Amino acid sequence: MGDYRARIEWESGASGADFVKGRYTREHRWSFDGGVTVPATASPHVVPAPWSKPGNVDPEQALVASISSCHLLTFLYVASKAGFAVAKYADHAVGVMTKNERGIPWVSKVTLTPEIQWLGKAPTEDEEHELHEAAHEQCFIAQSVKTEIVVSRPRSQPPRD
Numbered sequence: 001m002g003d004y005r006a007r008i009e010w011e012s013g014a015s016g017a018d019f020v021k022g023r024y025t026r027e028h029r030w031s032f033d034g035g036v037t038v039p040a041t042a043s044p045h046v047v048p049a050p051w052s053k054p055g056n057v058d059p060e061q062a063l064v065a066s067i068s069s070c071h072l073l074t075f076l077y078v079a080s081k082a083g084f085a086v087a088k089y090a091d092h093a094v095g096v097m098t099k100n101e102r103g104i105p106w107v108s109k110v111t112l113t114p115e116i117q118w119l120g121k122a123p124t125e126d127e128e129h130e131l132h133e134a135a136h137e138q139c140f141i142a143q144s145v146k147t148e149i150v151v152s153r154p155r156s157q158p159p160r161d
Contacts, residue, residue, distance in 0.1 A: 068093035070141035
C-alpha cells in the first residue's frame, strides 16, 4: 500500500567525556521526501534545557499531532461520503504520559477535542458522533497504536451558508 520514509539526523557536538555524562544535545532533524525538514528534540519534560530545545517538536508531540491529523483527514473523508460539507475543523489534542505496568513511561491516552464548522446542512449530534466513530475506525494511525484515543464531545459551530 505504500512506504513512508523519514530521515533522522543528529550530531553530538560534545566531547566523549561530556557524552558519557549525558551532557549532549538532543536536538536533531527530521527530513521527509517532500523536502520538509523539521527541527526536533527530546521532550523538555523528559530532558531539561540546555540538552533539549523547547521550541522544537518532540516525538511525543509528533505522536499526538499524527493521531489528530489522521482523525481529521479521515473525518473529512467520512463526512463527505455521508453528504456533509465541512467548512472548518480545529482540534486541541492532548496526550498524557503515564507509566505502564513495568514502570516504563508511555503516551497512554490522547484526547481529541474537535471544533467543526459545517457548510449548509449540519449533522445531528448522533450523526456527528457516528462520523467520529467511523473516522476512528478507519484512521490508519489509530489502528497502528495501542494508545487510548478519546474524542471528547465535539463542539460544532452553526452551519455557514
